[in-house]
Amino acid sequence: MTRRIAAILTLLLVTFCVGAALWVDEWIDRTELPPLTLETGVEVLDRDGDLLRAYTVENGRWRLPVSYDAVDPGFIDMLVAFEDRRFWSHPGVDIRAFARAAWQRVAHGRVVSGGSTLTMQVARLLEDSGTGAWGGKLRQIRLALALERHLTKEEILTLYLHLAPYGGNIEGVRAATLTWFGTEPHRLTAAQSALLVALPQAPSSRRPDRFPEAAEIARNRVLSRAVRYTNLTETEIAWARAEPIPTERRAFPALAAHLADRAITERPTRGTHHLTLDADLQAQMERLAAGAIADLGLQMSAAIMVMDHETGALLASVGSPDYTDRGREGFVDMTQAVRSPGSALKPLIYGLAFDAGLLHPETLVEDRPISIAGYAPENFDQLFRGEVTASEALQLSLNIPAVTLLSEIGPHQMLAAMGRADMQFDLPVGEEPGLAIALGGIGTRMEDVMRLYAGIARGGVAAPYHWRTGEAPEAGQRILSETAAWYLGDVLADVIPPPNAPRVGLSFKTGTSYGHRDAWAFGFDGRYVIGIWMGRADGASVPGAFGSDLSAPLLFEAFSRIGDQLVPRPAPPPGALTLSNAQLPITLRRFDPAADLADTGGPEISFPPEGAVLAWQPGLPIIARVADGTPPFTWLWNGAPLAVGWHDREVPLDDIGLGFGELTVIDADGLAQRRAVEIAP
Template sequence: MKLINDIKRHKIKSVVLAALLVAYYFCLPKDLFKDPTATVITSSNNTLLGAKIADDGQWRFPKTNNVPEKFKTCLLLFEDDYFYIHPGFNPISIFKALKENISSGSVKRGGSTLTQQVIRLSRKGQSRTYLEKLKELILATRLELRLSKDEILNLYASHAPFGGNVVGIDAAAWRYFNREASNLSWAESATLAVLPNAPSLIYPGKNQQQLLNKRNRLLKKLLDNGTIDRLTYQLSIAEALPQKPYPLPQTAPHLLQKVAKHNKGERFKTTIDVALQSQVNHIVKQHYNILKQNEIYNISVLVLDVKTRKVLTYIGNSPTDKAHQKSVDIIDKPRSTGSILKPFLYAAMLDAGDLLPYTLVPDVPTQFGSYQPENYDKSYDGAVPANKALSRSLNVPAVRMLQSFGLDRFYHYLKALKLKDLTHSANHYGLALALGGAESNLWDLCKSYAAMASTLNHFNAKSSRYFTNEFCEPTFNFKTTINFGSPVAEKQIFNAAAIFYTFESMKQVNRPESDLSWEYYNSSQEIAWKTGTSFGFRDAWAIGTTPDYVVGVWVGNADGEGRPGLIGVQTAAPILFDVFDMLPKSEWFAKPYDEMITVEVCKQSGYRASTVCETTTLLEIPIDGQKTPPCPFHRLVHLDSQEEFQVNSSCESVSNIHHKSWFILPPLQAHFFKLKNPIYKSLPPFRSDCDERTTVAMEFIYPNEQKTIYLPTDFDGKTNELILKVAHSKPELQIFWYIDSAYIGSTKTLHEMAMIPTPGDHTITVVDEIGTTIKRKIKVLQ
């Protein structure tokens, strides 16, 4: 009541006092410092990976939250010994400074506390007058009420100038001593403690004697007050001063570039394993020095932890030069995929129940309209197990499998993987989709392989359950923990059995020459991996996975220039295996038995065994594989008693006919198959007295299904011949050749016919001696 009465009696004084209190409360800006800061990235253990200079050209790191003890001790002893007990200003220091300055007639001594220096740093550009000192004093007391002593000390350490364009203890430690501030010695900490006192006059490389004297006087104080012993003191004063700033680490420059787009001016802790990043940087540099001799200049590498989906290594480009796009981060750039999408096709067909792992698929000359795929070595196997077609990266079987499976169905699987560079419709890519007709990037491809590996891991570890967010984006943000969603019974894209058999096939891919005998060494690990080479030798890929890690490598030229020898297995694969050698060894994936069923499979064809398959085996297949048809290649044939000839009821008594299962491929497949498989047994011929019309078949080898044929001319202007070829199930039969109903000749055993047709449309007709006829329409251009 008395206070209220006093206020009423002294209204003006009370209003003035209240106004002063309000002014005092609001006199300090909410944010003392608004200077731009550098973008800083650190590894998962807080090691500096790199920094991008602030917009004002200063090496000013974001505010530190922890001032190293050695630097704090040196700083307080040098600048403000009573920091933890004064209210923001030190009356004794101020009195001594005034006395000395008045007696000398100039400013010789400041008398400012660290709190006042924080205020002065925030009010940059202000003249050093007594009025300004008064303002600093008032603001300093207000700052003491707002922040703790340690917070004030952090502000000072983060914004103090250290000479040149270096601001703050963190940047200074790296620029002058090339290490973290927490790892500085007593001599180094003392050096940095005295620098802000006169940063424009004294900094490393300039005024060395003055800097040395100041540092050593501070070290002597540390000795005198018992902070350091005499041996430490003697060793410290013997340490040399830094001569010039060090460049900041550039361990992951392209990741820094990516982080700066969305977290500019921040301190960003990444998931990068700094030791692994440094090792892979060294590997990339070694391979770059070799590849650049062939004018191949760019390499990118990504390493993911499958179980956490964290990025462990991020190398966006090789250490090339500006002329070869050194600053371009290729990890997220679209490039032609080559064969790197083939495993997804194989997995999709297994998942849909359209294929079994070892089913024979055709590998013969093939043409779809104007599109004619070819294998890399331009040879054909006739028929090849699907898993071998994938491990050998055969193009023709892949395209035929895609055509059989359906372009739209496969495209649906790829879209489910969220490959962001797949921007056109399925028809735009056509059947070339499996061979590099589309573009993708290393990030999306690695995340897809990681998701498949993780699906298998989770299925086996979580009671045969799938996770709803399995196919998620990886992260390089240490603070982010991937949420894989909730466990469910339904697959998300591929079932676990399809993934397992895809990886089993990829494990058999022939490794580079240096790793050809890898399976004989205990130190080697099993890796599911795949290479890719784009058309024109512009892009070389290699991506591999174990249950724990995914490694992805791209090699090429950022400008798209192709080079001879720019092939996945020759350029990207060696890097991939060098990186895997740096990673801990993983055990192989366990079989997902709950997604499998045991069935009888034909050993020769890989299909489900039919009743006439001669040799069968029990194998686990994906459950949906039960939908696949039984073996179409085994047929019950009828032989004479010596099994030398085929017979039928037209020439042999039924009681004398022997019935035997026989593996028979279609003529075109058989033609190429027996070139690679000498043990392939053709059907015995029919006995001469038997009617065999219904058992004979033949197919064109060339021309195949293409409609347009170009006849080139040689250097003499002579038109080259067109070589017609036919495969016959009974090659010893004579066949007769016609063009547009005009007879042109006959062949026996080797059914090839050379001719020079006139330009235009023609019909090729082939008739064997028992009347079997096939035709092919062509258009000839010269």
């Protein structure tokens, strides 16, 4: 009878246990999980993945994305050793730890150690529940058990790495390492890891910037346990104890603040933005801009752009010296502001003139008073230099020759070339483009002028400009011929550098807008293009401000930050004529806009006619013909030789490419004629 009762009781007990287990199992399965996808701050990274700028989440909290693999394994080992030694084996609740905590409370009459696992802490952080109430503790147990069924151990730790509090508005290990150590969490010292383990237990009372003594005591307690449960030696622990506690919060990176804002505005739903910038170079350029305006008054501002014209990638973009400086209107991105470029567009005029066969760098041009349809420009210094070479006119940035050339070329041709460079520009409302655009009478952005100089630097073809990684467009249209672009680089390399700047052969051009509102400098070598703007963001005049005095020295300083030596520019292309004025064909020795080459009695191009559109077909050459004139003939396309010493009156137009161009023929007497034509597919 006794055995029967015992058997019945045993059966009842087993049934109860099985039922309880099944009920608990179902109870865990019915657990309603909180959202496991966490909100993290938007981050903007440079070309190598380094942080440029970060943004807070709701309520101004710093919580940045971090992966499990991106955290120092030593920190993970120390965290588990101190908080939850059986983390990798328990199902979310550690019964042994609970029993130990309960026994210690009874034996000592107070809480000596806790029984919460890391999974339970994650459960509490997910729901922001308290730690003391039994109801809250029971919920944490249930949620911890449920989390273990849905997530891997690494995924649970990843949640902890995002949610753990580290004092003030700092959440998550990545925000903590940037705040307290100024570094990413992938590589930490033992002392740093120990402090990060200790802080979440009492983030308010152990904040290193407010309570460094308490933080140090807590850190050293973690280190003491690390000797027993990690691979750290006594010597390593001693070194860690001697490491000072950080006593100040570090500011989060805020490099390229304007471009970061622009990236987010354009794609607001993206959490991480990868830019082509170089964080180290960006920081150098920001320091350079801040130093440049330090002694120039409280309202002066500056902007700097650095671009790799080979790839089209933007490497640095400084919209203002200080994004937060309201006195200088630092929030205004001056790389995007529409301003007058002053004389910065003059190289394009000369390049178009080279292509049109009007000029060679050694061609003589007149610098004398002129009036074209009532427009009478003057040079900046109000002096006239008489006859100078085209090179000298561009190097000295003389206004009169530039206006005379644009009058011959036509403002619409210049705007078309700017369009091929992918430049945006603004003209006065209701006005047709006039000759004043030669001197800056047009609105454009610093970014657009950078595109133009990049195109010149890379042989006349528009660069594939971009500032997001992985999104480089194809190379753009041809702006100028390779020969004209090389001429410009060669001429600008001989511009006199500013005082105390080395004469290193940097090709550069300055510009000053009307009223001294904008001081510009743009320069390039064989790889990089740099642009400088200085002035006031509100557009007010800065008396005495010239691009040559303010911006040019900063340009040379910026190039020195890239490297000790300039990257050499390419060698002259086959079509370049490196001749003196006396060696040039007669028609290129002197620019005379009043001459009508069609009425000289010399050669006459009988085909193609003026303004003709010629169809190009593979394998079928386009033939040009000349009547009259004395052979041999020299044929030019956009100023570059096609045939020299040619006795036949017909010449094939080979390899001239598509688009608009200027065909010129010069006979043995130096007489010439030109035809503007278009080669179409």
